[in-house]
Amino acid sequence: MSAAQTPAPHRPRLSVSERRALLIEGAWTLMKREGVAAATTRAICAEAGMPHGAFHYCFRSKQELYAELLTGQITGGLAEVWAQIDASADVRETILAIFLAYWDQVEADPQAQVVIAELTVLAQRDAELRELSMADGRSTHTLARTMLRQFIELTGVRSSLPDDLLAEMLLGALSGVTNRWLVSRDSATARAALAEYAKLFAGYTQEQPEP
Structure with a gap:
């Protein structure tokens, strides 16, 4: 043959x-x-x-694919980072370790962050994608809030702020530093900012009293 x-x-x-x-x-x-x-x-x-x-x-549509891309990238990254919690460490050090683990992912694949930024802007100009993006944003917020509760339970601290507000602040801090870095590519400043955010978030916690 x-x-x-x-x-x-x-x-x-x-x-x-x-x-x-x-x-x-x-x-x-x-x-x-x-x-x-x-x-x-x-x-x-x-x-x-x-x-x-x-x-x-x-x-069903390209918009559905876009929405899945956004959700999978954000929630997958958060879940992987949160798995590294060390309940025995100092709270500020633990938060900083989580932030830096997240940051390692950002620096390892900056083009993925560029795509996320493009898709996020695109979502604001497309009615169908905007609705999907809003739903996925709520899912991401819920995931962050759930992980914060796990963090509090594992470390034995309590927060002085409501979970919803703290989750929103957490997501805002990470996305803000990421977006600034995409413009400047100043990794030293980004890591310094994350260290300050870790200090800030640690300030919203206090140890639970012994039973």
């Missing part, structure tokens, strides 16, 4: 979740390399090695 007659190797049939994961990975790769504007559904499928029809088999 000639090379031209050799049958193509069998490819296992992928589930919808596997196809979605490949498309998400392809979208991230494409957007980090060429920007959000370059991420047409056809280009995303080509990057993922799939036929164009696979996109709408897995996602």
Whole structure:
């Protein structure tokens, strides 16, 4: 049998979740390399090695993919960082360690942060995506609040501020430092700012009295 007659190797049939994961990975790769504007559904499928029809088999719209990109990146990063809590350490040192673990992720893949910034701006100009983004923002806030409660329980402290407010301040501090760094790329100043934020957040806590 000639090379031209050799049958193509069998490819296992992928589930919808596997196809979605490949498309998400392809979208991230494409957007980090060429920007959000370059991420047409056809280009995303080509990057993922799939036929164009696979996109709408897995996602109802490009907006749905965008929303999943935003949520997965933010919540995934928070969950991974929060797993590093050391309940035996000083509260300020523990908070700073969490912030710096988050920061290591930012510096390791700055283009991912650029894509998140692009998608966030895009969400404000697209009615469907804005609604999805708002829902995902609420989910991210809920996750941050839940993790704060875990932190309080693990370290044995209590907060002088409501959980909702503290979670909003936490997310605002991290996103603010990240966005400033994307402009300046001044890592020393970013880390110094995170150290000051750690001191600030530690000031809102106090040890629980012994039972």
